[in-house]
Amino acid sequence: MSPALQRRIPLLATAAVFVALYATAGCLYDGFFSARVFSNLLIGYGMLGIAAVGLTLVIFAGGIDLSVGAVAGFASILTAFLTQSHGWHPLAASAAALAIGAVFGAAMGALVHVFRQPPFLVTLAGMFLMRGLAFWITTDQVAINHPWMNAVGAFELTIGSSFTLLAPSLMVLAALLVGGVLAHYTRFGRNLLAIGGNEQSALLMGLPVGPTKIAAYAISGLCAAFAGLSATYATGTGNPSLALGLELDAIAVVVIGGTLLVGGRGHMLGTVLGLLIFGTIQSALEFDGRLDSAWLKTVVGALLLGFILLQRFLVTRLSRR
Numbered sequence: 403m404s405p406a407l408q409r410r411i412p413l414l415a416t417a418a419v420f421v422a423l424y425a426t427a428g429c430l431y432d433g434f435f436s437a438r439v440f441s442n443l444l445i446g447y448g449m450l451g452i453a454a455v456g457l458t459l460v461i462f463a464g465g466i467d468l469s470v471g472a473v474a475g476f477a478s479i480l481t482a483f484l485t486q487s488h489g490w491h492p493l494a495a496s497a498a499a500l501a502i503g504a505v506f507g508a509a510m511g512a513l514v515h516v517f518r519q520p521p522f523l524v525t526l527a528g529m530f531l532m533r534g535l536a537f538w539i540t541t542d543q544v545a546i547n548h549p550w551m552n553a554v555g556a557f558e559l560t561i562g563s564s565f566t567l568l569a570p571s572l573m574v575l576a577a578l579l580v581g582g583v584l585a586h587y588t589r590f591g592r593n594l595l596a597i598g599g600n601e602q603s604a605l606l607m608g609l610p611v612g613p614t615k616i617a618a619y620a621i622s623g624l625c626a627a628f629a630g631l632s633a634t635y636a637t638g639t640g641n642p643s644l645a646l647g648l649e650l651d652a653i654a655v656v657v658i659g660g661t662l663l664v665g666g667r668g669h670m671l672g673t674v675l676g677l678l679i680f681g682t683i684q685s686a687l688e689f690d691g692r693l694d695s696a697w698l699k700t701v702v703g704a705l706l707l708g709f710i711l712l713q714r715f716l717v718t719r720l721s722r723r
Contacts (some may be wrong), residue, residue, distance in 0.1 A: 412660030412667075412712060416675045419658075419705065423682045431689035443681035444674070445567065448574035448636070449474065449629040449645060451677045454652040455581035456507075456625025458673045459618045461656055462585065462594040464601070464665025465514065465521040467622045469528035471648030473503050474630030475641065476536040481631060482544035482640020485551070492551045500627045506532065507623020511616035529649070536642035544640040555638050570632040577625060582670040584621075594618055598665020654706045655680055663710065679705070 424443075428434040444451065453470045460467045477499035484495035506528065513524045559567040567575075585591040593614045596604045604611050629648070634640055653663075659676030661668025683701050 412662075412709065413669055413672045413675070415709070415712060416658060416660045416672050416679070420675050420679050420682065423679060423686070427682060427686040427689070431686065434685070434689060439685060441567075443678050443685060445571035445574055447677060447681050447684075448570045448632045450648065450651055450655065450680065451574040451674075452577040452625050452629035452632055453645075453648055454655045454673050454677060455577045455670070456622035457649075457652045458581065458656050458659075458661055458668065458670055459585060459591075459594060460521075460622045461653075461661050461663060462591070462598050462665055462668055463615055463618050464598040465511075465615065465618065466525060466653070466663075467507070467510070467619065467626075468522065468525040468649045469506075469510065469532055470622065470626035470629070470652055471645040472529045472532035472536065473506065473623055473626035474633070474645035474648060475643060476532045476539075477503055477627035477630035478634045478644045479536050479539050479544065479640040479642040481634055482546050483539050485546050485548055486544050486640075492546065492548055492554075496631050499631060500624055503627025504620045504624040507626070508616050508620035510623070511619030514619070515612045515615045533642075539642065541642060543642075546634070546638050546640065551635070551638060554635050568636065570636040573628065573632045573635075577628060578670070578674060581625075581673075585670045590614065590617065595666055595668070598662070599667070651680070651702075654702050658702070658705050658709050660709070 433439065453474065457467055457470060480499045480502070481492065481495040484490040484498065485492050490498075510521075510524050510528050513519050514521050554569050557569045559572065561567065585594070593604070593609050593611075596607070596609055597611055597614060601611060630644060633644055655676035656668075656673050657663055657676075658679055659668070659672030659674070661672055680702065683697075687697055
C-alpha cells in the first residue's frame with residue numbers, strides 16, 4: 403500500500419462509518435432518509451460545526467484549543483448584554499464579540515509560541531478565564547428584544563420544497579466553506595500542515611511558523627465567538643453557560659474526521675464527515691425514543707478511541723518507511 407493511500411485511510415474510514423451509520427438508521431427508522439433529516443445532520447449542529455472549523459486549523463499545526471466553549475459563551479452573553487443593557491445595535495455588539503474572540507485567540511497563540519508553553523495548559527487557563535468573564539457580566543440569561551435580531555432569527559431561505567435554511571444554518575455553511583478554502587487552497591493552510599508535521603523542518607524551510615500558529619489560534623477564537631453568536635441569533639438569548647463541553651465535542655468531531663491529533667495531516671472534509679456522524683447518531687437516538695443522550699457520548703467515545711488507535715497505527719507504519 404502506497405504512503406499516499408495510507409494517508410487517506412482515516413478520511414476513507416470516516417466516510418465508511420458515516421455511510422454505515424446513516425444506512426443502518428435509515429433501514430431501522432421510517433422517514434430517516436428524508437431530505438429534511440439529512441439537512442439537519444449538518445446544519446442542525448451549527449455551533450459545533452463552526453467551532454470545529456477553527457479547531458481543525460489549530461490541530462493541523464499540532465495544537466489544541468480548550469477555550470472554544472467558553473469563548474462561545476462569552477460572545478453570547480456579551481452580545482446580549484451590550485444590546486439589551488447598553489443600547490448597542492446587535493451588529494456592533496456582534497462585531498465587538500468577534501474581535502475579542504480573535505484577539506484572545508491570538509494572545510493564547512502568542513503564549514504558546516513565544517514562551518513555548520503547552521497548548522493544553524494555555525488554553526485550559528483561557529477556558530477558565532473566559533467562562534469567568536462571562537459569568538462576571540451576568541449569571542442570568544439575557545433575552546434580546548431588538549427588531550433587527552428578531553428579523554434575523556425569523557429569516558428563512560427555502561430551497562425547493564424540502565430544504566429550509568435559517569440564518570444559523572447559513573452561518574455554519576459559510577464557516578465550513580471559508581475553512582475549507584483556508585485549509586486546502588491557500589499557503590496558510592499548507593504552512594499549518596507543514597508545522598504540524600515537523601516544526602523544526604518548517605523553520606529550516608523558512609516558513610513563518612510563529613505568525614502562522616498565532617493566526618490559527620486567532621481564527622479558532624474568531625470561530626468560537628461566531629459559534630456563540632449563531633446560537634444567540636437562533637434563540638434570541640445570551641447565555642453565559644452556553645456551550646459547556648463544546649470543546650470536547652469539537653475535538654471528537656475533528657479526530658473522528660481523520661485529522662491527526664498530533665498535527666501534520668487532516669482534511670476539512672473529514673471534519674464535515676465527523677459532524678455528519680455526530681448528527682446521525684443524535685438523530686437516530688431521537689427517532690428511536692427509547693435511548694437517552696448518554697448513548698451519544700458512548701458511541702462517540704468508542705469511535706474516537708477507534709480512530710486514535712487507527713491514527714497511531716498509520717503513523718507508526720509511515721514512520722518506518
